[in-house]
Amino acid sequence: MGYVGVTTGLVFAELGWKVTGLDTDALKIQSLSEGKLSFYEPGLDILLSQHLQSDNIRFTSDPIQAIREHSVIFLCVGTPSDINGSADLQYVRNVAEHIGTNMNDYKLVAVKSTVPIDTNRKVRQWIREAQTSPHPFDVVSNPEFLREGSALYDSLHPDRIIIGSNSKQAVDTLKTLYRSINAPVLVTKPKTAEMIKYASNAFLATKISYVNELSRLCDKIGVNISDVTKGMGMDHRIGPHFLRAGIGYGGSCFPKDSKALLYTAKENDIQLSILEKVTEVNNSQASYFLNVWEEKLGGFDHRTIAILGISFKPNTDDLREAPSLAIMQHLLEKQAILRVHDPIAKLPSYLQGEFVQQFDSLEDTLDGADAIILCSEWTDYIGANWSQLRSVMGDYFIFDGRNKLDGKSLTDLGFYYYGIGNR
Incomplete structure (x- = not known):
């Protein structure tokens, strides 16, 4: 529930979907549940208040509940630079392993985080290795193109929606989620x-x-x-x-x-x-x-x-x-x-x-x-x-x-x- 996660969650709530925001930081979750953002972005505070009131969005620090109760999971964790310039994927891997461990039926995992080329393959591997019993799942690349300071407008009026997947079921699901947004969709x-x-x-x-x-x-x-x-x-x-x-x-x-x-x-x-x-x-x-x-x-x-x-x-x-x-x-x-x-x-x-x-x-x-x-x-x-x-x-x-x-x-x-x- 950082910058990308909160913005993504609130935008989907605005589009009419029921959203749960997950973060292991209990204090951050408490703050968001009270309508308080941990960062400044014009318009998001108003949206947060509205959708908390309408019950379109809720927040939890329980990964088991969040993963098992939802068929679509957006991965929005940070990928900070390592000392050699590479992207640090430890948080991505941690989330992937949580998903694999707690999976109870089909899941669509959409990677919003900015990740190096071929990370989707690694996420699939990490989920599969962590599974305690076999369940089907798809991993999709769905990068964000937000400008800080105008993230809300950019999310609701994007220049394009990019979906990277080899699964027709996953592509169709994401297209359904974005159906209210008027933007070209490129599937790759x-x-x-x-x-x-x-x-x-x-x-x-x-x-x-x-x-x-x-x-x-x-x-x-x-x-x-x-x-x-x-x-x-x-x-x-x-x-x-x-x-x-x-x-x-x-x-x-x-x-x-x-x-x-x-x-x-x-x-x-x-x-x-x-x-x-x-x-x-x-x-x-x-x-x-x-x-x-x-x-x-x-x-x-x-x-x-x-x-x-x-x-x-x-x-x-x-x-x-x-x-x-x-x-x-x-x-x-x-x-x-x-x-x-x-x-x-x-x-x-x-x-x-x-x-x-x-x-x-x-x-x-x-x-x-x-x-x-x-x-x-x-x-x-x-x-x-x-x-x-x-x-x-x-x-x-x-x-x-x-x-x-x-x-x-x-x-x-x-x-x-x-x-x-x-x-």
Whole structure:
């Protein structure tokens, strides 16, 4: 019952099905049963309250009951990166073995988790080995394509539904579950479905890193990267999405999935050199522009820097692989004093200290600040009263790490505005 599991469960409840959410964490189950989410995602809290009231969804920490009482089981556990970049499948295996041990009749196991190619075969094997008596079952790949911050909309209005299975019965069952959703359905082999998920995320990461690397050249030669990408995006073969330069991608998907795909390629003696470069550019993008901005400011040492937005993107509290964390670490090494703001996310404990303080209001955050670094583009910052906020600052530098602020308007107000390849 993490991000994917809760979202999936609530969406199926919204589609009219009776849903049970299983997690071995009893405190999480109690919290969900009381209508409280352990993460922030717009709209899900309202849906949770509605479907608890209508009894379309319930939660349990009893795997025996959950497995035996349901013929369709969605597997939504995490697959974190191992130290070598591979996806850690220990939680997937644990669930598969629970299903095998407690199976009492036919089960359809749909793998929502992002898993390496050929994991469906392994799940079938783990279930079969754990069975105490033979029962029929199918394992299907049904990857999710959710964007954090808009997961509810994406689930109800997906671009496509991918079903990886060799079983007609399993495919027909999943089609029935999704029958209320108007989206094309692509049925493939399980391996292909697993590959589609990884290939999709790796391609989106590639678009981001391509533009980010291009922004460095634009910064050098005095070309506005935002104008360049606007012109590129008008070409329907390219499109405008994921073409905005910034300080790099983060979150739970792109970094992890890129590593896992690179690991799979290496295991098969194939070099994905483009994806290797994508990861390299992303890992260096924030530090590249920090060096540029440090020169503009005349040094970060003992300067007070306001960090706006610490989640990896707006409308989420997710800090996994967030570029803001690397930026703050860099600034602290430079002996800067940090004042931090985010509408939802909270500073991790390892960053809390004498030289880092989080504030509830923008005015307090910017009080006496020499410079601002925008790390995630919450609407609170895009629509802020910058004329009023300027009056509380010590100096007037704005470093726009997402190219979302109006540089001309800010310059007219007396700010020194610098974006990403956006002079």
